[in-house]
Amino acid sequence: xxxxxxxxxxxxxxxxxxxxxxxxxxxxxxxxxxxxxxxxxxxxxxxxxxxxxxxxxxxxxxxxxxxxxxxxxxxxxxxxxxxxxxxxxxxxxxxxxxxxxxxxxxxxxxxxxxxxxxxxxxxxxxxxxxxxxxxxxxxxxxxxxxxxxxxxxxxxxxxxxxxxxxxxxxxxxxxxxxxxxxxxxxxxxxxxxxxxxxxxxxxxxxxxxxxxxxxxxxxxxxxxxxxxxxxxxxxxxxxxxxxxxxxxxxxxxxxxxxxxxxxxxxxxxxxxxxxxxxxxxxxxxxxxxxxxxxxxxxxxxxxxxxxxxxxxxxxxxxxxxxxxxxx
Numbered sequence: 001x002x003x004x005x006x007x008x009x010x011x012x013x014x015x016x017x018x019x020x021x022x023x024x025x026x027x028x029x030x031x032x033x034x035x036x037x038x039x040x041x042x043x044x045x046x047x048x049x050x051x052x053x054x055x056x057x058x059x060x061x062x063x064x065x066x067x068x069x070x071x072x073x074x075x076x077x078x079x080x081x082x083x084x085x086x087x088x089x090x091x092x093x094x095x096x097x098x099x100x101x102x103x104x105x106x107x108x109x110x111x112x113x114x115x116x117x118x119x120x121x122x123x124x125x126x127x128x129x130x131x132x133x134x135x136x137x138x139x140x141x142x143x144x145x146x147x148x149x150x151x152x153x154x155x156x157x158x159x160x161x162x163x164x165x166x167x168x169x170x171x172x173x174x175x176x177x178x179x180x181x182x183x184x185x186x187x188x189x190x191x192x193x194x195x196x197x198x199x200x201x202x203x204x205x206x207x208x209x210x211x212x213x214x215x216x217x218x219x220x221x222x223x224x225x226x227x228x229x230x231x232x233x234x235x236x237x238x239x240x241x242x243x244x245x246x247x248x249x250x251x252x253x254x255x256x257x258x259x260x261x262x263x264x265x266x267x268x269x270x271x272x273x274x275x276x277x278x279x280x281x282x283x284x285x286x287x288x289x290x291x292x293x294x295x296x297x298x299x300x301x302x303x304x305x306x307x308x309x310x311x312x313x314x315x316x317x318x319x320x321x322x323x324x325x326x327x
Contacts, residue, residue: 020234021120025121028203038172040165053176057160059153063079065236067188070195077198080132084205087128091119109255110239121208123203129207129319130244133216137224140199140277143212144194150189153177200280204321213314215321219246225300229321233303236273237261239296243288248272250290265293281310281323298299 036042039053046055055063094113119125160166160179168178206215206229213229223246225238243250248271256267268289276283286306291298304312313322 031113038169039162044160044163044166046145046160046166049180049182052182053174053178054102054180054182055170055177056155056180056182057153059149059156060182063146063149063153063185064182067185068145069142070139070192072197073135073142074198076135077132077139080128080135081198084125084128084132085320087125088116088119088317092116095278099285118208118316119318120206120213121210125211129205133205134224136199136205137216137218139195140218140223141222143195143199144257146189146192150185150253157181167175177290196280202280202324203315204279205319205323206316206321208316213316213321215278217271217276219243220248220275221277223247227300229301230292230301230303233261233301234305235259235270236286236303236306237268237271237291237298237301238274238288239291239298239300240293243271243290243294248273256292267292276306278321279323281325283307 037046037048041055042113045058047061048054048256049056091113095116098113114122119137120129157179170179204215204217206213214226215229216224216226219225219238219242223242225242225245227236244247250269250271254269254271256269258265259268260266268291270289271286273286273288274284276286283306307323309326311322311324311326
């Protein structure tokens, strides 16, 4: 009996290998279609939506994924903001109690209070601000991707509808096979307004690192970057790493210039950054100096003059930088 079972298993494996070798593909149970898909569909990165007969383009798949992620990011952002507000208020009360106590014996929680202007330098608070910053930026970048993908998706499907190779490949698979979209997404796109108040605010979170005030923005719509506030700085100073992460490269013929900063004169490249976003503050065509790689440790820095059209007010006691439009 054991020999019969082994023979049966061996025959099954041989049959599977034989079919795979001569057919070049095998059934993919996850979507009900033979994998890989026909070459014209694979070339366009089209993937079937289960057994629905719909084939989705890359932009629609990204759109669906991003839309599904929004509720969790909003919940996380809202929770972190409330927690941070509670920390600030609790510390302010303890600080007030400490100052009004005079020579009286202080309660342990009052003794642990710090000056409100310096609460951003407390390690646990700093970590909390960084977590909030990260999830806000992730939410903002997701919203930007959704807006781009919804437009690009329409263009892609219009092009593929006129692609004879794609249409022939779909027809060969069956009469029920067709291109997306799976949804018009009008309602989902209208609901985006419920998420903007959590990402695109007239302020951004900030923390302290010693005496340095730090906060983060989005470079060129898709690359997060942390900046140190130098109020009198005339140009944004950006590290080579942050510049490249934004998908940018220095012009081949670019010549460095000499720039004096923080007590030393260094060679920098003067270029412009297409977009730099902080909350609902969107700066365009921003003049920046790109630091050489050996000065990466100095980090990104920005000053008041880079915020054209905005009044910038650091509020360390509230762990935020207010950005008020002058319009």
